[in-house]
Amino acid sequence: xxxxxxxxDALAGALAEESRLCARLLAVTRREEKAIxxxxxPTLTALVDEKEQVLELLATLETERMTALTAIxxxxxxSAASLTLGGVVALVDGAAQAKLVALSEELRAxxxxxxxxxxxxxxxxxxSSELVDRWVQYLKTVITGxxxxxxxxxxxxxxxxxxxxxxx
Amino acid sequence: xxxxxxxxxxxxxxxxxxxxxxxxxxxxxxxxxxxxxLVESGGLS
Numbered sequence: 001x002x003x004x005x006x007x008x009d010a011l012a013g014a015l016a017e018e019s020r021l022c023a024r025l026l027a028v029t030r031r032e033e034k035a036i037x038x039x040x041x042p043t044l045t046a047l048v049d050e051k052e053q054v055l056e057l058l059a060t061l062e063t064e065r066m067t068a069l070t071a072i073x074x075x076x077x078x079s080a081a082s083l084t085l086g087g088v089v090a091l092v093d094g095a096a097q098a099k100l101v102a103l104s105e106e107l108r109a110x111x112x113x114x115x116x117x118x119x120x121x122x123x124x125x126x127x128s129s130e131l132v133d134r135w136v137q138y139l140k141t142v143i144t145g146x147x148x149x150x151x152x153x154x155x156x157x158x159x160x161x162x163x164x165x166x167x168x
Numbered sequence: 169x170x171x172x173x174x175x176x177x178x179x180x181x182x183x184x185x186x187x188x189x190x191x192x193x194x195x196x197x198x199x200x201x202x203x204x205x206l207v208e209s210g211g212l213s
Binding site: 015018022025029048051052055058062065085104107108110111112114115118119122125126132135136139140142 | 187
């Protein structure tokens with residue numbers, strides 16, 4: 001395998017994983033929509049943690065994607081700063097090219113679906129002032145509620161959702 | 169960092185920041201930016 005094909009494989013792997021995580025984030029966003037409609041504040045709060053975890057993983061993958069792009073640029077004499085996915089597609093051929101094209105389309109569709117679902121939830125929240133007030137009050141209770149400590153020194157609050165203890 | 173999440177000060181600051189974002193309508197966790205990046209990175213131009 002050439003350095004280019006190894007790096008193109010790594011790029012495809014990162015894009016596939018990004019797409020998988022984006023689908024996961026989209027699923028969480030859809031659960032959030034249901035929770036907003038049901039005014040289920042504990043679930044809404046728990047979903048914040050879940051979304052943050054997926055976003056952290058996506059940020060890590062962004063680094064992997066950039067590393068692969070840099071390797072491809074190095075192997076082909078291109079500038080890493082200006083090398084796009086379209087540019088990479090033009091550098092590879094056959095199955096690798098078809099895979100990258102399919103992944104790019106998938107990623108774009110995933111991103112658009114996520115954008116729309118998130119905008120829908122934001123709009124729902126904007127028009128649900130009572131829910132927002134209750135959620136804010138709930139979080140005030142979470143902050144001012146009794147904090148207890150586990151035997152190992154960790155924090156345990158009332159309610160037991162992961163917003164209170166990320167190690168759970 | 170995970171261990172820091174168990175400290176009361178960090179936890180309270182995190183919840184307070186979330187509460188503020190929900191109250192002032194800016195709660196989005198950066199998802200619009202991430203989604204936009206995915207759309208752009210998926211573009212072949």
